[in-house]
Amino acid sequence: MQKDQLFTRRRMLLAGAAALGAAGTAAVIVAGSEEAARSAAPVAGPQARQVLKPSAFRLQPLTGYGPPRAAPRKLKVRHEPILRISGRGRHMMLTFDDGPHPEYTPHILDTLAEYDVRAMFFVCGEMVVENKELLARMADEGHVVGNHTWTHPLLTTLGRKEIRWEMKQTSDAIEDAYGERPQWFRAPYGAWNRAAFQLGAEMGMEPMAWTVDTTDWMTPGTRTIVDRVEDGAAPGVVVLSHDAGGDRSQSVRAIRRYLPYLLDSGYHLTVPRRRMS
Template sequence: MKTDQLLTRRGALLAGAAAVAAAGTAGVLGAVTGTGPARPAAPAPAPGPRARGALRPSAYRLRPLTGYGPPAAAPVRTPVRQAPLLEMPGRGRTMVLTFDDGPDPRYTPDILDTLAEYRVRAMFFVCGEMAVENRELLARMADDGHVVGNHTWSHPLLTRLGRREIRAEMERTGEVIDRAVGEPPRWFRAPYGAWNRAAFQLGAELGMEPLAWTVDTLDWTTPGAGTIVERVEDGAAPGVVVLSHDAGGDRSQSVRALRSYLPSLLDSGYHLTVPGRRPA
C-alpha cells in the first residue's frame, strides 16, 4: 500500500473519532443547559409485583402521629368511702379550719376578714338555702382561696331520707356553688355528722369527698369565746380538722374566738391550709 493511502485512511479514522467525541460533549452540555439534541428515552423497567397499580393513600398513613404526646389518662373516679375523712395528711404541723351552715351576712364577712388578715385559707361547708341568698359571699370565699363545700340544701338528717331526697339536697346546693364560684364542690359534709351508705355513694357519684372533723368546738352551744379558744388550742395537732360554725344561730362567740386562737396557732408553728383534691 502506498504511503499517501495510509495517511488518508489514518486521517479518516481521526476525523471520525473527533466527531464522536464532539457529539458526546454536545449531549452532556445539552443535558445541563437544555439546548442539546434530544436523546432517546431509556426503556422503562418491567413492572414489578408492587408497581402494577397506582398506590392509594390509606387511612392509617394519613393518621397523624401521636406517639410524641402525653398518653391519654382515664378519668379518675372519686372513691366511695365507708367512713368520712377525719383528718388531713400533710407534712409538719398542718391543720384545717372548717365552718358550717353558712354563709350568714352577719358573721361570715367577719370570719373572712380575720382569715384574710392572717393570710389563712379555710373550708366553708355551705347550705344551699343560705348560699342562694348570699352568692356574693361564696364568690368572695373562692376569690380568697377558700374551699367551698356542700352541706346539703336544708341541713336535714340524711339517715332519715331516701336516696332520691339525699341526691336532691346535694345537687341543688352543688348547682348554687357551681354558679357562684365557677366549679362544682369537691367536698361534702353530712349535717350532724350523720353518714350512711347512700350519702357516701351519692357524694362520690357527684365527685365529692366526705370530710368530718377531729376537733369539735361545740360553738353552737354558745359556751363562750374563751371556751372555744381552749378547745381549739387543746386539740391542736398535725392533721387536725377543726369544726366551727358561721351560721345557724348567734355566732358572735365563734367570730371572737377565731381572732384569738388563729394568731396563737400560727405563733405555735402551725400551718393552716386546705386539703388537696385527692386525699390518701
C-alpha cells in the same frame, strides 16, 4: 326558690356554657394510699400566695358556645369520712359549717384575710342563694367550699332520692356562685349513711368530718371555744366551727384569739389542693 325554677336556671346556664373542663376532685388528704400521700401537699396561707394569685382560684365566666361541662369524675365509695389531714409538718385545717351568713361570715373572712390564712366552708344551698357574693369572695381569696346539703336535714331520715336532691341542688348553687362544683361533702350533724357516701362519690365529692369540735353550736362562751381549739391543736387536726345556724358572735370573737396563737405556735392552716381532671 322553687325546685323547678332551679332546674330551669341550671339548664339555661349549661346551654350557653363554654367547654371550660370540669374541676376534678381535690387531692385526697387522708393517709392510706400512695397516691393520696403524693398529692396531699396542702395549700398553706402565705406560702401558697407565692404560687397562686387570687384570680387563679376562679373559673372564667360561663360565656360563649360549646358543649356543657363534663360530669364530675366518680370516686371510689368510702365507708367512713375523712377525719384528719395527712402530710408532713404541723398542718391543721379550719372548717366552718352552715353558712354563708351575711352577719358572721364576713367577719370570719376578714380575720382569715388579715392573717393570710385559708379555710374550708361547708355551705347550705338555701344560704348560698341569698349570699352569692360571699361565695364569690371565698373563691377570690382562695378558700375551699364544700357541700353541706340544701336544708341541713338529718340524712338518716331521708330516702335516697331526697338525699340526691339535697346534694345536687347545693352543688348547682355552689357552682353558680363560686365558679366550680364542690369536691367535698359533709353530712349535717355528722350523720352518715350508705346513700350519702355513694351519692357523694357519684357527684365527685369526698366525705369529710372533723377531729376537734369547738362546740360553738352550743354557744358555750368565747373562752371555751378558744380553749377547745388550742387544747386540741396537733398535726393533722380538722377543726369544726360554724358561721351560721344561730348566734355565731362567739365564733367570730374566738377565731380572732386562737388564729394568731396557732400561727405563733408554728402551725400551718391549710386547705386541700385542687386536682384538675
